[in-house]
Amino acid sequence: MAGTDSTTHDADGRGLPTAxxxxxxxxxxxxxxAVDVIERHLGEIERREGEVHAFNLVLGDQARARAAEIDTxxxxxxxxxxxAGVPVALKDNMCTRGIPTTCSSKILDGxxxxxxxxxxxxxxxxxxxxxxxxxxxxxxxxSSTENSAFGATRNPHDTSRVPGGSSGGSAAAVAAxxxxxxxxxxxxxxxxxxxxxxxxxxxxxxxxxxSRLGLVAFASSLDQIGPFANDVADAALLLxxxxxxxxxxxxxxAGGPLHVGNELDWGVTGLRVGRITDLPAGASADVVARLEExxxxxxxxxxxxxxVEVPAFTYGLSAYYLIAPAEASSNLARxxxxxxxxxxxxxxxxxxxxxxxTAGFGAEVKRRIMLGTYALSAGYYDxxxxxxxxxxxxxxxxxxxxxxxADVLLTPASPTVAFHLGDKTSDPMSMYLCDTYTIxxxxxxxxxxxxxxxxxxxxxxxxxxxxxxxxxEGVMFRTAAELERRAPR
Amino acid sequence: xxxxxxxxxxxxVAKLARLSLNDGELATATHQLSDMLxxxxxxxxxxxxxxxxxxxxxPIANVMRDDVEQPCLDRDEVLAAAPVxxxxxxxxxxxxxxxx
Numbered sequence: 001m002a003g004t005d006s007t008t009h010d011a012d013g014r015g016l017p018t019a020x021x022x023x024x025x026x027x028x029x030x031x032x033x034a035v036d037v038i039e040r041h042l043g044e045i046e047r048r049e050g051e052v053h054a055f056n057l058v059l060g061d062q063a064r065a066r067a068a069e070i071d072t073x074x075x076x077x078x079x080x081x082x083x084a085g086v087p088v089a090l091k092d093n094m095c096t097r098g099i100p101t102t103c104s105s106k107i108l109d110g111x112x113x114x115x116x117x118x119x120x121x122x123x124x125x126x127x128x129x130x131x132x133x134x135x136x137x138x139x140x141x142x143s144s145t146e147n148s149a150f151g152a153t154r155n156p157h158d159t160s161r162v163p164g165g166s167s168g169g170s171a172a173a174v175a176a177x178x179x180x181x182x183x184x185x186x187x188x189x190x191x192x193x194x195x196x197x198x199x200x201x202x203x204x205x206x207x208x209x210x211s212r213l214g215l216v217a218f219a220s221s222l223d224q225i226g227p228f229a230n231d232v233a234d235a236a237l238l239l240x241x242x243x244x245x246x247x248x249x250x251x252x253x254a255g256g257p258l259h260v261g262n263e264l265d266w267g268v269t270g271l272r273v274g275r276i277t278d279l280p281a282g283a284s285a286d287v288v289a290r291l292e293e294x295x296x297x298x299x300x301x302x303x304x305x306x307x308v309e310v311p312a313f314t315y316g317l318s319a320y321y322l323i324a325p326a327e328a329s330s331n332l333a334r335x336x337x338x339x340x341x342x343x344x345x346x347x348x349x350x351x352x353x354x355x356x357x358t359a360g361f362g363a364e365v366k367r368r369i370m371l372g373t374y375a376l377s378a379g380y381y382d383x384x385x386x387x388x389x390x391x392x393x394x395x396x397x398x399x400x401x402x403x404x405x406a407d408v409l410l411t412p413a414s415p416t417v418a419f420h421l422g423d424k425t426s427d428p429m430s431m432y433l434c435d436t437y438t439i440x441x442x443x444x445x446x447x448x449x450x451x452x453x454x455x456x457x458x459x460x461x462x463x464x465x466x467x468x469x470x471x472x473e474g475v476m477f478r479t480a481a482e483l484e485r486r487a488p489r
Numbered sequence: 490x491x492x493x494x495x496x497x498x499x500x501x502v503a504k505l506a507r508l509s510l511n512d513g514e515l516a517t518a519t520h521q522l523s524d525m526l527x528x529x530x531x532x533x534x535x536x537x538x539x540x541x542x543x544x545x546x547x548p549i550a551n552v553m554r555d556d557v558e559q560p561c562l563d564r565d566e567v568l569a570a571a572p573v574x575x576x577x578x579x580x581x582x583x584x585x586x587x588x589x
């Protein structure tokens with residue numbers, strides 16, 4: 001049907017709408033063809049994927065077939081859904097039936113899931129076209145997407161720099177124009193930090209708002225799936241499509257999908273925006289300057305800026321790096337050469353377990369498994385894991401108190417702009433500090449999102465993080481939309 | 490470097506986690522884990538008496554459903570994704586009867 005639609009675009013797809021909202025409206029109404037849309041994005045991948053390496057797997061044939069199916073449905077008069085014909089990239093830790101799901105780990109080599117994650121089913125039902133599986137730090141452990149069995153992903157703004165992580169492939173895919181939307185997972189900042197570094201919008205919804213069924217578990221009390229997009233409206237569209245109760249996930253919150261899209265134009269008049277006066281230090285001067293300007297922008301827009309204290313914020317990093325590895329050491333015990341992927345043969349079962357795990361896991365994953373096993377082991381449990389859980393309660397209480405005085409809070413999403421590949425790989429602690437500002441909302445379960453707000457050193461993107469109380473995504477998106485409208489150009 | 494964790498403790502943890510470390514990896518892991526535990530020691534000074542541990546963020550207790558039959562995963566599809574399967578089962582090396 002190429003060339004028969006009513007919009008003007010050339011053979012490479014230039015002239016087609018780029019925003020997911022526009023693509024979906026035009027495909028759904030038969031104005032443009034989903035096949036043309038997918039060809040345009042596959043062309044972008046062809047052109048630049050070699051230098052960016054956002055994907056572990058590009059699903060060209062499947063995406064073309066699915067797009068043709070959408071076009072056929074539209075031609076027959078069917079409503080193909082709110083994401084009709086929109087290409088979506090999936091972080092490669094979300095299960096896709098019959099399609100390899102690697103978590104960027106050697107240990108899942110050769111494994112294909114026997115079922116789809118709930119988010120994948122919901123994308124399908126909404127008319128989306130899955131275009132590929134994106135690279136990540138192995139099992140989502142990392143902040144740079146360098147720690148992958150398939151090699152590093154690079155930042156589309158400057159390919160000598162990292163895209164952030166662990167959902168670096170999904171962030172880079174959107175930033176490079178490979179797909180207008182993607183999904184990531186966020187356990188300690190793994191959506192928001194790469195969104196900031198790649199200059200796109202990234203959302204960590206309230207814990208339980210999006211089903212984790214079929215998301216390969218890292219730290220089950222912290223993991224949450226969320227969207228990447230080029231703008232706030234597109235992120236809202238995707239969040240609405242994937243959220244809502246799932247009986248297959250026992251931590252799923254009751255109730256229907258989140259509704260955030262219709263509030264985007266409401267503005268922030270009278271909104272109380274909190275400035276955390278005891279925010280942990282560590283952000284670079286350029287990032288701090290953009291944060292100050294973001295408060296100014298919202299004040300100009302009619303918001304009231306209020307000072308709040310969150311004294312336990314600073315202990316988030318320690319609590320997180322005891323709790324998350326503890327949960328991971330338990331979750332990753334299942335990779336033992338019996339049910340999934342890799343097996344290294346040995347004369348007896350115990351030796352086979354050790355040989356398989358030693359060969360299959362990378363250095364960072366082994367480090368966290370050991371740290372978590374130690375934090376849970378007899379004699380140390382109370383001192384490490386037990387204390388960390390109490391600190392977690394303290395952090396949640398401090399945020400609850402802050403939210404009595406403020407509707408939303410603003411912080412940097414990342415302490416710095418994108419750093420160079422190799423800068424932090426030899427010192428794990430320096431990498432962990434990337435998560436300083438994002439970790440607390442995983443511990444509390446509250447939502448957070450990063451929205452691009454100007455540039456910092458070397459002209460690289462800066463992301464401002466908007467934090468809100470549980471299930472207050474509406475006010476969070478409203479604030480982000482105002483920041484987007486007032487961002488420095 | 491601190492000595493918050495000894496090489497012997499790291500070796501024990503690795504064994505519990507079914508990971509093999511050579512001497513160089515053991516030294517590196519000991520150094521890195523000590524460094525991390527040093528950093529995380531900032532919570533040691535907090536008075537946390539009486540604070541209830543928080544294991545997860547949702548105010549959900551038990552989730553119940555009606556006890557009705559539901560479709561489950563296809564056995565052949567699950568076994569096809571395993572490293573070794575035989576006669577409808579996962580096949581593993583010997584567990585008992587070896588001197589080791």
